Amino acid sequence: MSDHARATEGATNRTPAPDILAIVGPTGTGKTDLSLAVAERLAARGVVAEVVNADAMQFYRGMDIGTAKLPREEWRGIPHHLFDVLDVTEEATVARYQPEARAAVDGILSRGAVPILVGGSGLYVSSVIYDFRFPGTDPVLRERLEAELAAQGPGMLYRRLLEVDPAAAKNIGASNGRRLVRALEVVALTGEPVSASLPEEPVLWRPSAIIGLSAPREELTARLDARVERMWSAGLVDEAAALIPLGLERGVTASRAIGYAQALAELRGDLTRAEAIAQTQQLTRRYARRQVSWFKRYPGIRWLPYDGDGLADGESLTDAAIAAAALDRL
Template sequence: MKKPVVIFIVGPTGSGKTQVGLNLSRYLPCEYISADSMQIYKGMDIVTDKLVVSLRRKYPYHLLDVVPPSKEYSVAAFCLAAARKVRESVKRKKVPVVVGGTGLYVRSLIHGIFEERSSAEIRSSLMHLAVEKGNSFLHQRLGQVDPQAAGRIHVHDTKRLIRALEVFEMTRRPISELQQKRQGLIVAYDVRIFGLERDRADLYARIDQRVDFMVHGGLLDEVRRLLRRCLGRTASQCIGVREIEGFLKGQYGLEEAVRLMKRNTRHFAKRQMTWFRREPGIEWIKVAADDDLAQIARMIAERASHGWRE
């Protein structure tokens, strides 16, 4: 029996992921799941370039506007919610299409996430041991209870040594064993990952244009509203919030704020590409400036549809 197909469309910000994803609906019966760690926040529509409400009514799009920006949202919470949306979409005979550029969200959803458990008391005890007896003592102890983890963790990596021993003390099971049992979508689904790759000059031009659209589309008013609220740590890190805040506080002019936004977004896109290039299983698609994104979507549909139709 063939596994149901789940399509991922990944890549850096500005690469055209959302447009390609929506065009997939021409060829497959799609439902969409956002894998964007900023678009889950309510009220951050312009600054995150969120899909407009009119299109959300037309296309079934999940995991947008999940929590207020004062709250934190974990990778584990995303995986739980996204996996549920995938199951529901499949039940409706739809193809789940996960679209986003948050690499950790994508990796964790596909391959699973190790359930975090911790004990401040055990961790403190192990930290004291590290100070008193040194890392070699911790590494030797780890080798006795979890040789696989000891072979993977360097003797000078205090943080990971303590974490591995902490997990063993809590569960009496090696962390390497627990990590192997984590399950993501790849266990039950035919996961197809497509990455969009653009020439750097083209990508940067698209980023600059998008920032200009944001500024002319009401970004300043949106950031003013956000800053009147108590932003959480993650939401406050969204590119556009701090840059515009500096302008609103009179630290520099609007032109400088826009320049900083464009520069920081380009740097972010570069980090995204670095992450995704290291990920296995991505089928990369070169996208030129004048390419028809509907044709890119058709190419993805043709590569993935055999698994859905069978």
């Protein structure tokens, strides 16, 4: 437990302030804006906060428009961690992310500050706040599995995983080749099902408060569709084109990012602009639904309306988040 959490414990019977505040929820609900507002409100009380990124696509340098990445000049003097840490040719993996994110959290706590973990990539968030173990990788084994994926397609890997780890296979599905490769790699390296590295009941790594931002489905759909259109208007295709010489098309993770994959298809002539936008909108809506399903499983999560609608009279979303996370006790 950190010093700021201990300071709230003992004198009263109230729940102590957490070590980590996680702000999660589907894309397009204003997680970044809330993190900044909370950090500024805490600063006004003399409490420093720092942001730790948990959005896998915002790790990539140059992938700004399509990830809605906040420009550095808009950080408002608040320290941010794990943004722009990967080239587009590098693979984003939770096994690599977890120790780096936890080191950032430990560093923030050692400075007496509050870590605010922000993002919608569910597994990445979970890897920080929960006691998950992620086995390493074997380059030779990985290369062999990826060669099999390229030669025979994901169906064959899915059937193989179904034999050795049915739960993981059903969770991943038959079409996600990248995750099927990783699951088979873990099984081969550990001799155990993938699920063996995840606790049956989530156990917190450190005391954490989790705030989820929610929006009515129809309202969120409209926001997401408009957001995609703004990305195209802001120059997403030009951004993708500028990343091609840097290896975007070779990136295992980056090239498949929603929006960038469609922008590349438009540049190749495989999709018209209208088709690229429509496909990105459809995939973004589907991704948002998966995010909601993922975060709903978190025990103890406190859901708040993204626009503050329905809160107590005079209470802002920022105030509600700080109170719900017990950070008003710092």
